[in-house]
Amino acid sequence: MSFPDKIKGTSIQGKNFKRSGSFVTTSLLNQLSQIVGQAFSTIGIDASFGRTSLSQRRELGQFQCNGALGAAKQVGRNPREIAEQVIVELEKSGLFSELSIAGPGFINIRLSDDFLLGHISDLAEEAHFGCRSAHQSQKVILDYGGPNVAKAMHVGHLRATIIGESLRRLREFIGDEVISDVHFGDWGLPMGLLIKEIERAQPELPYFNVDFTGPFPEMSPVTVEELQELYPAASARSKEDPAFLEEARIATFELQKGRAGYRALWQHMRDISIAETRTDFDLLGAQFTEWNGEADTNDYIPRMMVRLKEEGYSEVSEGAVVVEVAEDGDKKKMPPLILEKSDGAVMYGTTDLATIEMRQDQHNPDTILYVVDARQSLHFEQVFRAARKCHSIRPDCHLEHIGFGTVNGKDGKPLKTRDGGVVRLRSLIEDAIEEARKTVTESGMSERFDTAELGDIATKVGIAAIKYADLSNQRMSNYVFDLERFTKFEGRTGPYQMYAAVRIKSMLRKAKEQGLNEGRLIATHDTERNLILALSSLPEAVKGATEKNAPNILCDHVYSLSQEFNAFYHECQVLGEPDEAIRASRLRLCAITLRQMEQVLYILGIDVPERM
Incomplete structure (x- = not known):
């Protein structure tokens, strides 16, 4: 047999295809590229021409390889002839249900169900869907x-x-x-400006007495709200009063050199500012190991x-x-x-x-x-x-x-308040939650959930709306902030992705209540195969998002996954499927889809509620 007997954990034994435990060490696309590449190599052509990609025309195949065209130029042979010889080698493996040639030499590929189901079964058993296998920890x-x-x-x-x-x-x-x-x-001239502005208002405080040795008060002499008023005032004063600016520079220098009173006042300002920002970070689910x-x-x-x-x-x-x-x-x-x-x-x-x-x-x-x-x-x-x-x-x-672009208003300019001021992050988050509350109320959820659960759902929908809207854009691009569009339960929005996951949760709960169990995966419909292919593409999406620091790639993945699940859900009965084996298989497929959706949404910072 001219085709290799072993390809990265995949045993090739004619129609009796077997799998090994090391299968998930490489992604499905990488495996196919290796398999097709070795077929090229067998006929005397460089294996790099076997690079395989998802098909742009699903009716022709699940994957395609265009390498025969490039190979033809290099070796001076007819591309269709090369494609035909590659297909002869690939057919020996028993891994494919259909192999065909289109145009001048495009190879269209459809996997056998054994290959496809074996792959997703192995992948689903891995805690991270194989995404860690090719990554060296840093x-x-x-x-x-x-x-x-x-x-x-x-x-x-x-x-x-x-x-x-x-x-x-x-x-x-x-x-x-x-x-x-x-x-x-928390350092530099802004601190000196604040110190001198506070001194102007409260000169009797011990922080400004160079002879005072302490202890200094435990409570801050100013609130965070007062600080947020004091700094603009101090900044404006420094532009109009050169003497005040010079005093602030000297205060900054003395602070950095360790003057006790200034350090104590600075610590108060830092502590109350951190406490305030933690609220915003908590709303956005941001976690820091160091402050x-x-x-x-x-x-x-x-x-x-x-x-x-x-x-x-x-x-x-x-x-x-x-x-x-x-x-x-x-x-x-x-x-x-x-x-x-x-x-x-x-x-x-x-x-x-x-x-x-x-x-x-x-x-x-x-x-x-x-x-x-x-x-x-x-x-x-x-x-x-x-x-x-x-x-x-x-x-x-x-x-x-x-780097990243700006958040713009509907006028295409950086987002501002109505009076031209800077939009506070807290206000933006609260507006998103309020808009989400309107959306969930209009959808009829207020009739099904009590006030506390409705509030929790609205908060999660609002946060999901602004996060997905932000992350789904290529990060260097500017985007228009449109809460009404972001909070809709349709299209490329965070709430749409959430709802798809919640629908699966609801289905699996009903299955449990009815005593229905998951079972071995089988494929009876193309929408099942398409959903499995979408699930199998996560390693590529994670790799691309990591290499490019581009969360939008994961947004695209979860959107595609939602689309494929909805097509499957529309075409295939699950709970109502009379055949026990098919029903059990579809429940298993739903459970795998939910786990992957929730993992990707978690990476995007989106928390999925149990019910909606």
Whole structure:
């Protein structure tokens, strides 16, 4: 027999096809590409031409291979002749129910039911549907969220939080060790402005008496609401009053040098700001293992500055300390990274570079991902180049800025309030939940559920609406924020995906109540086969989403899965199927579909209710 006897855990024994336990070590598409590739190899053509993809025309086959056309150019043979010889080799395996040629040499492929059902059975027995098998575990630090002391989180934090949290869950799903850091904005001139603004209003407080040794009050002298009013006032005052700005700069310098009263007041501001942002993060389901901020690098910065000077990486330019990061081949001017201004103040670049050194020292990561607005791309390019040049991170650690576009209003411009102000994140979330409440009420759910359960459903629908709407877009794209559309139970929306999963939950509950059991998978209808193929494509979707840091690929997958399930549900009876074996098989297929849907929706940050 000219065809290989063993292909990655798949035994080839004519029609008596058997499977081994190592089957899920590679995805279905990869297996097919290997199998078809080895058929090419058998007829003397490079195996790379066996690359197989999902068919664009389902009526012709489930998969297609276009390699015969490329091979024909390389070896100078007729592409249909090559395709015919490949098919002869493939037919020997007994893995395919149909093999045909279309056009000048496209190979159309339909799998045997034994092959397809065996694959999904093996995949379903694996806790992560085979998505971890080809991945080498890493230690990954994800930097996202980025709230600031004294500032309410706004619409600009929405995408950073939603995308970052989804990537955190994705990385954990594939087996990485993930450290998630909110990286709080809690240092620099804004702190000095606040200190001096509070002093103007309450000069009698002990924080401003340089001779006071403590202890300082345990309660903050200002509330978070007051802080959010004080900072804009202080910022405006600094633009109009040079003396006040200079006082704020001095206060910032003294804070960073450890003045006790300023440190105590700063700690109050930081603590109440963190408590406020936790509420927003909790609503969005964001989880952080570390609540570090710029201030945590304060002890690293002096040592780093000395090292960079001694080792010749930094230099003085026009009174400022900088690291030159321009490289040969740059197509545009790359400015240096400024570490210290001429007045001795440190910059964001300083704390970001020191943060990299701190993370290297504390965690020794393999990858660090920064989920931050795309407009910060130049800043991160400077910081990453400086980190490489100054040996702040080990050479093989991957540094990447995960940029994203803006959230726009229906006018196509960045989302604003009616009076032109910044939209608070809390208000946006509450609006989404309220719009979802209207949707679920109009659907008749208010008649079936009590107030508490209806509120829980509305909250989950509202959060699902804004998360799926955000993540389903390619992250570098801008998108229009339209709550009325996002909360509908139809189309490419979060509520639509949720409802498909809830429908399966309801069916499986009824089956349990009726004493109906799941059984061995069999295939009797094409919609069953199409659903199985959709389930089997998860490893490719997860791999693509991971490599590109693109949760929209998983949104596409779960939408396709919902579509295929709905087609199956429409065409095939489940609970009402009279044949016991077919009914048991379909219940099993429903259970597998639900588990995969819930896993993908969880990665997207969407929590599925039990009932709707």
